[in-house]
Amino acid sequence: xxxxxxxxxxxxxxxxxxxxxxxxxxxxxxxxxxxxxxxxxxxxxxxxxxxxxxxxxxxxxxxxxxxxxxxxxxxxxxxxxxxxxxxxxxxxxxxxxxxxxxxxxxxxxxxxxxxxxxxxxxxxxxxxxxxxxxxxxxxxxxxxxxxxxxxxxxxxxxxxxxxxxxxxxxxxxxxxxxxxxxxxxxxxxxxxxxxxxxxxxxxxxxxxxx
Amino acid sequence: xxxxxxxxxxxxxxxxxxxxxxxxxxxxxxxxxxxxxxxxxxxxxxxxxxxxxxxxxxxxxxxxxxxxxxxxxxxxxxxxxxxxxxxxxxxxxxxxxxxxxxxxxxxxxxxxxxxxxxxxxxxxxxxxxxxxxxxxxxxxxxxxxxxxxxxxxxxxxxxxxxxxxxxxxxxxxxxxxxxxxxxxxxxxxxxxxxxxxxxxxxxxxxxxxxxxxxxxxxxxxxxxxxxxxxxxxxxxxxxxxxxxxxxxxxxxxxxxxxxxxxxxxxxxxxxx
Numbered sequence: 001x002x003x004x005x006x007x008x009x010x011x012x013x014x015x016x017x018x019x020x021x022x023x024x025x026x027x028x029x030x031x032x033x034x035x036x037x038x039x040x041x042x043x044x045x046x047x048x049x050x051x052x053x054x055x056x057x058x059x060x061x062x063x064x065x066x067x068x069x070x071x072x073x074x075x076x077x078x079x080x081x082x083x084x085x086x087x088x089x090x091x092x093x094x095x096x097x098x099x100x101x102x103x104x105x106x107x108x109x110x111x112x113x114x115x116x117x118x119x120x121x122x123x124x125x126x127x128x129x130x131x132x133x134x135x136x137x138x139x140x141x142x143x144x145x146x147x148x149x150x151x152x153x154x155x156x157x158x159x160x161x162x163x164x165x166x167x168x169x170x171x172x173x174x175x176x177x178x179x180x181x182x183x184x185x186x187x188x189x190x191x192x193x194x195x196x197x198x199x200x201x202x203x204x205x206x207x208x209x210x
Numbered sequence: 211x212x213x214x215x216x217x218x219x220x221x222x223x224x225x226x227x228x229x230x231x232x233x234x235x236x237x238x239x240x241x242x243x244x245x246x247x248x249x250x251x252x253x254x255x256x257x258x259x260x261x262x263x264x265x266x267x268x269x270x271x272x273x274x275x276x277x278x279x280x281x282x283x284x285x286x287x288x289x290x291x292x293x294x295x296x297x298x299x300x301x302x303x304x305x306x307x308x309x310x311x312x313x314x315x316x317x318x319x320x321x322x323x324x325x326x327x328x329x330x331x332x333x334x335x336x337x338x339x340x341x342x343x344x345x346x347x348x349x350x351x352x353x354x355x356x357x358x359x360x361x362x363x364x365x366x367x368x369x370x371x372x373x374x375x376x377x378x379x380x381x382x383x384x385x386x387x388x389x390x391x392x393x394x395x396x397x398x399x400x401x402x403x404x405x406x407x408x409x410x411x412x413x414x415x416x417x418x419x420x421x422x423x424x425x426x427x428x429x430x431x432x433x434x435x436x437x438x439x440x441x442x443x444x445x446x447x448x449x450x451x452x453x454x455x456x457x458x459x460x461x462x463x464x465x466x467x468x469x470x471x472x473x474x475x476x477x478x479x480x481x482x
Binding site: 004005007008011012015016018019022026027028029030031032033034035036037038040041042043044045046047048049050085086088089091146175176178 | 231239240241242243249250251255256257258259262263265266269272276277279280283284286287289290291351355356357359360361362365366369370373374379380381382383384385386387390391425426427482
């Protein structure tokens with residue numbers, strides 16, 4: 001009986017000690033919060049947001065665009081690709097986007113590059129929310145146009161004319177884009193990029209980043 | 211106040227506590243893992259599903275010890291202190307099955323169901339939950355990158371359905387939806403025909419908690435000397451345990467129904 005009680009107490013000490021240690025000495029709590037609780041894995045909910053392709057000027061709470069976005073818009077449209085480590089939809093879209101821009105990198109890398117697309121420069125920025133900088137992570141809610149909070153998410157940023165000024169103009173699409181095949185997904189993204197290039201070319205003369 | 215009524219209030223309070231995360235009401239999103247089965251995709255969820263954290267930790271041969279140890283330690287803490295009591299007292303899916311148990315108990319009276327319940331294979335079927343945990347949650351995540359969360363019936367109930375209701379017309383089914391829907395229908399059938407069918411046979415979180423019953427501080431003790439083997443306890447047990455013969459049974463969820471049912475008061479909750 002005493003031996004059993006000692007075993008119970010030892011188990012409690014080991015488990016609570018290790019758990020307490022994890023709370024105080026590791027960032028597990030914060031990582032679970034930011035990686036699992038706050039981000040909606042679209043494949044996990046077995047749903048995809050409807051693809052609504054309309055461009056908008058409005059960011060979340062009308063917050064200002066980060067300066068690196070404004071700077072990159074001087075070169076051409078910007079394509080933001082949001083992903084995470086464990087997400088079936090992200091796995092589907094990862095190779096499609098890589099082959100669209102002819103870029104090569106790992107799923108957990110922090111990656112950006114200016115790539116030629118239809119004789120226009122496009123800045124491609126890959127954001128894996130599980131392995132990224134705060135600066136890039138903070139853009140995720142900013143451009144979550146339909147308040148989905150889910151991954152994968154793609155933002156196509158260009159320029160638009162708004163009451164006398166040229167401003168960043170963007171659209172966001174989610175998941176595997178509600179189309180059945182990889183060819184359809186590539187076609188849809190290509191179409192969006194063409195649209196963004198057209199808008200960019202119409203408005204770039206009037207654009208001043210600051 | 212009657213003991214089972216206390217348990218009902220406890221379940222209701224914990225259900226609302228688990229759902230304090232709805233934006234603005236009060237929007238509490240924490241980094242805890244639930245010590246029971248509940249989906250973080252629920253718009254009101256406050257914490258993460260422990261299985262999602264486990265899948266994340268081993269996905270495609272990666273190994274993140276923090277994500278692996280963290281949910282196991284949370285479950286371990288509750289396991290060592292209260293055994294599988296969270297299944298009966300805190301788990302919202304357990305709460306749901308409490309609601310469906312009335313139908314399941316009627317089905318149980320059918321001769322065919324009784325025959326099936328007494329079949330020798332029944333006790334082996336209870337090992338299915340360990341296969342679900344090791345096979346579907348851990349091994350498939352490691353080997354093929356498929357995650358149980360994508361077809362999980364609990365996720366369908368607590369994540370997919372509320373999202374569809376709260377956002378009409380905003381979402382469309384993805385390629386996992388038809389499979390998940392079939393599994394969800396089977397889940398519903400199961401909990402209506404077998405009392406606590408999900409907890410008995412399939413719950414992977416229950417599979418993690420079960421072994422802790424062997425060493426938990428809180429447990430149910432049957433005092434065999436005074437037992438008259440009237441079997442009232444086994445009759446009311448929602449987990450279908452042969453209560454007079456149980457000793458720290460891994461299947462016991464400490465609901466206390468046997469404690470209340472014993473006419474001789476020979477079944478008691480013990481703290482050590």
